[in-house]
Each structure stands twice: as structure tokens, then as C-alpha cells.
Amino acid sequence: MDIYIKQAVLHQFSPDDTELVLSDQLLTITPKIEEYLRKKIERVYSDDAKTGQLNSDNTFFELAQADLLEASIKIAPLWKEEFILSENQKTNDLLFVAYEKNGIEHFAFLRIALRENLVHIADNSDNPLMLTQNNLPSAGSAPDEAVIINLQSGKYHLIEKRIKYNGAFLNYFSDNLLQEKPRVSAKKSIQAVEKTAQKIADNFQEGDFQFQSKVKSAIFNNLEEDGELSPEKLANQLFDQNLTARLSFVDQLKEVVPEKIVFDEIDASRQLKKFENQKLSLSNGIELIVPNNIYQDAESVEFIQNENGTYSILIKNIEDIKNN
Incomplete structure (x- = not known):
């Protein structure tokens, strides 16, 4: 700067x-x-x-x-x-x-x-x-x-x-x-995105950990590619199969954040760092930190829902393991 x-x-x-x-x-x-x-x-x-x-x-x-x-x-x-x-x-x-x-x-x-x-x-x-x-x-x-x-x-x-x-x-x-009404900060705007998305997903019984991961991935990818977040674009990505959910998400988010979330002269690196990894806490005490690009790659990580309702996580094609 x-x-x-x-x-x-x-x-x-x-x-x-x-x-x-x-x-x-x-x-x-x-x-x-x-x-x-x-x-x-x-x-x-x-x-x-x-x-x-x-x-x-x-x-x-x-x-x-x-x-x-x-x-x-x-x-x-x-x-x-x-x-x-x-x-x-x-x-x-x-x-x-x-x-x-x-x-x-x-x-x-x-x-x-x-x-x-x-x-x-x-x-x-x-x-x-x-x-x-x-x-x-x-x-x-x-x-x-x-x-x-x-x-x-x-x-x-x-x-x-x-x-x-x-x-x-x-x-x-x-x-x-x-004597001005400023735009909400980028940090609070992104928090509003997460909160609103989760609320809409819960209303449509979609609010599991996979949806939360989807939200993080969408925020990260849009910030990295466009340097901004559009409510409409996020709605299409998060609720692509549900028109009612898409419209509800955009309407409710715009009550808090009426415009695109832009980083005008603002360093977005802190937000990118926050969303660059998926952090999963499992019920058996295991914690996983998975980079977004790997999390979205079915050849690297696979989430399997078992018949009894539990989950299995399959991590594939590991060339080397180190104990840090």
C-alpha cells in the first residue's frame, strides 16, 4: 500500500x-x-x-x-x-x-x-x-x-x-x-451471509455439515475469483435445486446487506484465510482440516452416509504421512 x-x-x-x-x-x-x-x-x-x-x-x-x-x-x-x-x-x-x-x-x-x-x-x-x-x-x-x-x-x-x-x-x-449511513463492513456482511444461508437451509431441512461446507466453499471461491460476493450468485450456488429457497435467501440477505459485498481498497486476505480450509470436528474426537480444493475433489475425499445414519470419511491417494 x-x-x-x-x-x-x-x-x-x-x-x-x-x-x-x-x-x-x-x-x-x-x-x-x-x-x-x-x-x-x-x-x-x-x-x-x-x-x-x-x-x-x-x-x-x-x-x-x-x-x-x-x-x-x-x-x-x-x-x-x-x-x-x-x-x-x-x-x-x-x-x-x-x-x-x-x-x-x-x-x-x-x-x-x-x-x-x-x-x-x-x-x-x-x-x-x-x-x-x-x-x-x-x-x-x-x-x-x-x-x-x-x-x-x-x-x-x-x-x-x-x-x-x-x-x-x-x-x-x-x-x-x-451524518451518513455507511455500508455494513465486509466482515459483518459475510457473517450475515453465513447466518442467512444456514437459516434458509434449516427451513428446508438442508442444514447439515455438508451444507455448511458448501457455504464456506462458495464464499472462498467467489472471493478468490471475483473479489466480491453477490447475493444472487451465492443463492444460485447454494440452493440450485430450490427456487423458493433461492428467492428467500436473496430477500432476507438484502435486508441486512442490500448491495454486493465488495472489498474496495480492502485487503481480503483475512477472509480468504478464514475460508480456505474446511475444519471438521467428528463425534469421536477426531478433527480434520481439509483445504477447499481437496475437499471438493471426489478423488481425494469422499463422505459416505451409512445405512444406520452414521458417516464414514474416505481419504484417498495419500502418498506420504508425517507425524508432526
């Missing part, structure tokens, strides 16, 4: 007095800080991110296009007014970053909750371990919340956490700050 960090601003929110400490200058971008910011931004392009597109007259989008320091000083108080409703607050660093991705200008707003950590003080022999405040999490961890916006197209990726207020959970970031 070709990301070039241009500018950054750091503000801080303290829950003790619900105040913002606003910086009046840009961060000095050292190599370590550049690496930290770049890795944090890369983690936003994940299957956990909700996506969408802001219109040119969207208030947040207009603010994001201003000078970075000016934009951050205007956005941070808007964020605070929404976030202070939360019943569980911590000290947070608010990082605003201007960067280029593949030569296109982008804006990022990252909320990072600070941690308490023990550190070893070498010159203090009486008490070498001390608890320090305001520690940033590692570069490899995802931001607690973040929005990144393509300033050319208005496309955005959003990681948000609901806040609890008066017993209710609110999507304060998308509803109140962005």
Missing part, C-alpha cells in the same frame, strides 16, 4: 474535565512517527471498516478539505460534543493526518485511547517498576476509531465503536458526525 504521510496534528481529550487540549502546530514527522501513522492508517483499510461516499456538500467532508491544522481544530470540538455522552471514557489522543495514497490526497482522523503501562526505570533500584500514563498502543494495533476520506472522490472507510448513553447504544460517529 503506497501511503505518503505529509502532515499530522495531535490533540488530546481528557475525561477528567471533558476538555480538549488543542495543539497550535503540526507534528514533526520523524521516521518513527511516520511509520506509526502509516501503520495505523493501513489498519483502517480492513474488513472491519464500514464504507461509503460523502457528497460534496457534506459538512464533515467540507471541513476535511481545509488546511489540516484548521480542519482539526474545527472537527475536534464537534467530535467531543458527541463523544462526551459516552458512559465509558478514557484519555484519547486525536490524530489528524494528511497523506497521499497512490498519489491521491487523503484525510484521516484517528481516535486512539491511551493506556497505563508498567516501565522499568533502570536508575531506581528501590522501585524499578513504575506505572506510566498516556502510553500509545503499538503501531500494529488498529485505532479505536477512525475515518479516512479520499478527498478526490469522497469515498471513506470508517471504523467506529458504539457509545452507551442512557442504556442505549449509539453509532455517534456515522449518525452525528458524518
Whole structure:
């Protein structure tokens, strides 16, 4: 991923007095800080991110296009007014970053909750371990919340956490700050595919382990070949012999995921890895992990249903066996 960090601003929110400490200058971008910011931004392009597109007259989008320091000083108080409703607050660093991705200008707003950590003080022999405040999490961890916006197209990726207020959970970031209804994340969309498929299969008495394996194979093959999941295409593959089931699957899935599941600038490798193998737990304690391409090959694996209702699994043409 070709990301070039241009500018950054750091503000801080303290829950003790619900105040913002606003910086009046840009961060000095050292190599370590550049690496930290770049890795944090890369983690936003994940299957956990909700996506969408802001219109040119969207208030947040207009603010994001201003000078970075000016934009951050205007956005941070808007964020605070929404976030202070939360019943569980911590000290947070608010990082605003201007960067280029593949030569296109982008804006990022990252909320990072600070941690308490023990550190070893070498010159203090009486008490070498001390608890320090305001520690940033590692570069490899995802931001607690973040929005990144393509300033050319208005496309955005959003990681948000609901806040609890008066017993209710609110999507304060998308509803109140962005004033947008983003698409469900790819991760949750795929979970909806699995859940809906299983529900429809159960309704038609088709929900055995072979159907669950069929779902995993269909998701893997479509992601690998097309880089997306179409409800209609999945319906044809999963319920090819049952028109009613196909229609029910598409209708129910579109209530949760109204559009194709796409990986727009998102790395699909985590989902591909999740579905690349079939993992079977047998009643006798045996566990099998079978790659999809082998699982679907009748010359390699055969599932036999016995007359008494039990199953036998025949694994064929094994050239070598190792005890790991």
C-alpha cells in the first residue's frame, strides 16, 4: 500500500474535565512517527471498516478539505460534543493526518485511547517498576476509531465503536458526525451471509455439515475469483435445486446487506484465510482440516452416509504421512 504521510496534528481529550487540549502546530514527522501513522492508517483499510461516499456538500467532508491544522481544530470540538455522552471514557489522543495514497490526497482522523503501562526505570533500584500514563498502543494495533476520506472522490472507510448513553447504544460517529449511513463492513456482511444461508437451509431441512461446507466453499471461491460476493450468485450456488429457497435467501440477505459485498481498497486476505480450509470436528474426537480444493475433489475425499445414519470419511491417494 503506497501511503505518503505529509502532515499530522495531535490533540488530546481528557475525561477528567471533558476538555480538549488543542495543539497550535503540526507534528514533526520523524521516521518513527511516520511509520506509526502509516501503520495505523493501513489498519483502517480492513474488513472491519464500514464504507461509503460523502457528497460534496457534506459538512464533515467540507471541513476535511481545509488546511489540516484548521480542519482539526474545527472537527475536534464537534467530535467531543458527541463523544462526551459516552458512559465509558478514557484519555484519547486525536490524530489528524494528511497523506497521499497512490498519489491521491487523503484525510484521516484517528481516535486512539491511551493506556497505563508498567516501565522499568533502570536508575531506581528501590522501585524499578513504575506505572506510566498516556502510553500509545503499538503501531500494529488498529485505532479505536477512525475515518479516512479520499478527498478526490469522497469515498471513506470508517471504523467506529458504539457509545452507551442512557442504556442505549449509539453509532455517534456515522449518525452525528458524518451524518451518513455507511455500508455494513465486509466482515459483518459475510457473517450475515453465513447466518442467512444456514437459516434458509434449516427451513428446508438442508442444514447439515455438508451444507455448511458448501457455504464456506462458495464464499472462498467467489472471493478468490471475483473479489466480491453477490447475493444472487451465492443463492444460485447454494440452493440450485430450490427456487423458493433461492428467492428467500436473496430477500432476507438484502435486508441486512442490500448491495454486493465488495472489498474496495480492502485487503481480503483475512477472509480468504478464514475460508480456505474446511475444519471438521467428528463425534469421536477426531478433527480434520481439509483445504477447499481437496475437499471438493471426489478423488481425494469422499463422505459416505451409512445405512444406520452414521458417516464414514474416505481419504484417498495419500502418498506420504508425517507425524508432526
